[in-house]
Amino acid sequence: MSVLRVRDLTVSFGRRHLVAVDQVSLDIEPGQRLGLVGASGSGKTVLASTIIGLLPDNAHVDGSVTFDGQELTTLPDREFSAIRGKDLTMVFQEPMTALDPTMRVGRQAAELVALHSESSQGTTRQLVVDVFDRVGLDQASRIVDAYPHELSGGQRQRVIIAMALINRPSLVICDEPTTALDATVQAKVLRLLDEELASVDAACLFISHDLGLVASLCSDVAVIHAGRIVERGRTEQVFHHPSHPYTAGLVATASIDKVRPGERLPVIEDFFDPSTVDSAPPSESTNRPHRRIRRSR
Amino acid sequence: MALLRAATRRVVIFLVTVLVASAVIFGIVQALPGDVALATLGMGASPESVDALRVQWGLDRPLALRYLEWVVGMVHGDFGASYLTGQSVVSQIGPPLAVTAWLVGLSMPLSLLAALPLGLVGAMGRRRWFGVSVNAATHVGLAIPVFFVGAILTIIFAVKLRWVRANGYVPLTTSPGEWAIRLVLPVASIVIVQACFLARYVRAGFIDVLTEDYYRTARAVGWTRWRGLWRHGIRNVATSVVTVIGLQLASLLVGAILVEQTFAMPGLGSLLVQAVRRRDLMVVQGVGMLLVAAVLTVNFLVDLAYLAIDPRLKRGGRS
Ligand SMILES: Nc1ncnc2c1ncn2[C@@H]1O[C@H](COP(=O)(O)OP(=O)(O)OP(=O)(O)O)[C@@H](O)[C@H]1O
Ligand SMILES: [Mg+2]
Numbered sequence: 268m269s270v271l272r273v274r275d276l277t278v279s280f281g282r283r284h285l286v287a288v289d290q291v292s293l294d295i296e297p298g299q300r301l302g303l304v305g306a307s308g309s310g311k312t313v314l315a316s317t318i319i320g321l322l323p324d325n326a327h328v329d330g331s332v333t334f335d336g337q338e339l340t341t342l343p344d345r346e347f348s349a350i351r352g353k354d355l356t357m358v359f360q361e362p363m364t365a366l367d368p369t370m371r372v373g374r375q376a377a378e379l380v381a382l383h384s385e386s387s388q389g390t391t392r393q394l395v396v397d398v399f400d401r402v403g404l405d406q407a408s409r410i411v412d413a414y415p416h417e418l419s420g421g422q423r424q425r426v427i428i429a430m431a432l433i434n435r436p437s438l439v440i441c442d443e444p445t446t447a448l449d450a451t452v453q454a455k456v457l458r459l460l461d462e463e464l465a466s467v468d469a470a471c472l473f474i475s476h477d478l479g480l481v482a483s484l485c486s487d488v489a490v491i492h493a494g495r496i497v498e499r500g501r502t503e504q505v506f507h508h509p510s511h512p513y514t515a516g517l518v519a520t521a522s523i524d525k526v527r528p529g530e531r532l533p534v535i536e537d538f539f540d541p542s543t544v545d546s547a548p549p550s551e552s553t554n555r556p557h558r559r560i561r562r563s564r
Numbered sequence: 565m566a567l568l569r570a571a572t573r574r575v576v577i578f579l580v581t582v583l584v585a586s587a588v589i590f591g592i593v594q595a596l597p598g599d600v601a602l603a604t605l606g607m608g609a610s611p612e613s614v615d616a617l618r619v620q621w622g623l624d625r626p627l628a629l630r631y632l633e634w635v636v637g638m639v640h641g642d643f644g645a646s647y648l649t650g651q652s653v654v655s656q657i658g659p660p661l662a663v664t665a666w667l668v669g670l671s672m673p674l675s676l677l678a679a680l681p682l683g684l685v686g687a688m689g690r691r692r693w694f695g696v697s698v699n700a701a702t703h704v705g706l707a708i709p710v711f712f713v714g715a716i717l718t719i720i721f722a723v724k725l726r727w728v729r730a731n732g733y734v735p736l737t738t739s740p741g742e743w744a745i746r747l748v749l750p751v752a753s754i755v756i757v758q759a760c761f762l763a764r765y766v767r768a769g770f771i772d773v774l775t776e777d778y779y780r781t782a783r784a785v786g787w788t789r790w791r792g793l794w795r796h797g798i799r800n801v802a803t804s805v806v807t808v809i810g811l812q813l814a815s816l817l818v819g820a821i822l823v824e825q826t827f828a829m830p831g832l833g834s835l836l837v838q839a840v841r842r843r844d845l846m847v848v849q850g851v852g853m854l855l856v857a858a859v860l861t862v863n864f865l866v867d868l869a870y871l872a873i874d875p876r877l878k879r880g881g882r883s
Contacts, residue, residue, distance in 0.1 A: 344789055348783075349786065351784055351786045352784060352786030353786060359781065359784070365777045365780075367781070382785065382786045383786060414875045
């Protein structure tokens with residue numbers, strides 16, 4: 268059975284129902300790593316937030332998300348909260364602001380354990396130190412007592428990854444976990460993520476606009492464009508024989524064989540002419556176009 | 565040790581401010597029109613007898629000398645003596661101070677206690693009926709002057725229902741029951757207005773947190789909406805509320821003085837009004853100094869509280 272099943276998911280915002288995710292369906296099998304690539308504003312973060320149930324109040328959701336056989340879109344907050352952070356976790360895009368600045372990072376991680384189990388304080392601390400150690404934080408026993416502002420971006424992102432893995436989840440959503448980090452740190456953090464996902468046997472939805480990263484980390488890939496999944500398949504298959512013109516454009520901008528993980532790729536818009544594609548073109552004026560595809564009901 | 569240095573700096577600032585405040589108060593009081601000797605003897609008194617009285621009270625000596633005496637005395641806990649009665653200012657201030665201190669000391673924590681849930685609900689439900697109504701209610705509560713609230717409460721609970729008494733004050737040591745019964749309405753009047761005021765800051769603080777990435781993280785790790793907001797928002801809220809409380813204390817004291825008048829309580833307000841009327845300058849100075857010192861002390865404690873609340877400040881400056 269799939270860990271995650273998304274069916275005909277449509278997400279729109281506000282009174283005008285501006286559609287950000289459009290009729291998306293996808294499955295993730297246990298332990299599988301699915302890459303999700305698409306340009307900025309294509310709806311990747313919105314899709315991830317919908318899955319984990321953390322959309323803003325003004326969002327409308329249509330369709331179905333099932334996790335371990337359980338429907339999430341209609342799940343009450345209390346029951347959903349019991350899953351979040353335990354079986355379903357997320358690593359966010361911005362490590363600099365994702366941690367509570369007024370709380371020691373070790374305590375924030377311990378909180379996660381305490382929320383989902385009855386283990387005692389003493390053993391929790393040891394567990395946190397161990398996990399911090401595993402994600403390559405030197406002097407983990409000191410870092411647990413640090414506040415976020417005392418850590419570098421790479422260290423904070425390791426803390427966040429440790430938090431996402433500490434309860435041995437079955438699915439981790441990583442939303443561009445390394446875009447805020449510099450190249451060398453990026454490579455290290457990715458290698459670590461790769462190992463740790465394998466060690467806890469977690470499935471992963473890995474969001475990125477960097478094809479190289481996805482190729483090195485994920486067995487499968489889905490391409491999202493203007494809120495729609497335009498292509499889905501094995502990574503090599505999709506990259507070597509793209510069937511959708513958008514993917515073809517995406518691949519054309521990056522010869523993935525030469526790309527090392529962590530390297531920034533040329534942007535798709537430099538090459539891709541949106542008018543050749545049937546779906547709604549992204550507007551050119553802003554980075555995060557507020558497109559109005561159609562009214563959902 | 566950065567914490568110790570920061571604390572020391574604030575102590576020095578505190579002491580300097582108190583000293584400056586004492587000079588300002590002394591100056592203002594001395595510049596007040598009217599003369600205590602004249603006020604005592606009455607308009608018809610001969611200039612000779614007025615001068616004699618001034619000499620007797622030492623009012624003929626240079627200002628600077630009298631200021632120094634006053635300050636040195638205060639350092640030793642001696643606020644001087646009333647010109648009129650010869651009674652020491654400290655003993656005169658004592659009983660009224662207890663009244664005002666009870667009023668403020670009970671009102672402030674109770675206001676905060678009421679403001680926290682009001683603000684939390686107002687923030688969480690800001691786009692829903694329950695939050696909007698709470699917010700509207702706090703606006704209404706804020707628009708009503710404190711003595712008017714006092715009058716309305718008196719009419720309802722003391723006059724119509726006769727549950728409590730709305731007049732005067734009985735010391736706690738005399739009769740705890742009477743003490744409590746007479747404090748209920750004055751304290752409630754202040755709490756209603758103050759809680760509405762503070763609730764708006766609490767609400768704004770929690771709304772800030774709702775848009776923070778770390779609140780999203782808190783949700784993602786499994787906190788439910790409300791508990792997550794409380795747990796990871798309360799410190800942020802505390803920073804702004806502590807600031808407001810510090811700024812608010814002066815106006816709270818003024819509010820307490822008004823409420824004392826409404827409920828005929830013999831607090832610092834009545835003492836001050838009476839002393840000004842009689843030109844009893846030592847008492848006026850003493851009360852003024854006390855109020856200023858109270859406000860400054862609270863501000864000093866507020867500064868220390870920041871250090872405790874926000875770990876980023878310990879290094880000096882946010883990062
Ligand atoms: N709270 C919101 N209210 C209204 N529109 C929103 C909201 N959040 C996102 N959107 C819109 O949804 C679309 C998709 O945004 P999303 O953040 O998912 O992009 P993304 O693919 O994650 O981009 P990036 O690579 O820059 O992170 C954008 O057009 C954005 O304007
Ligand atoms: Mg995004």
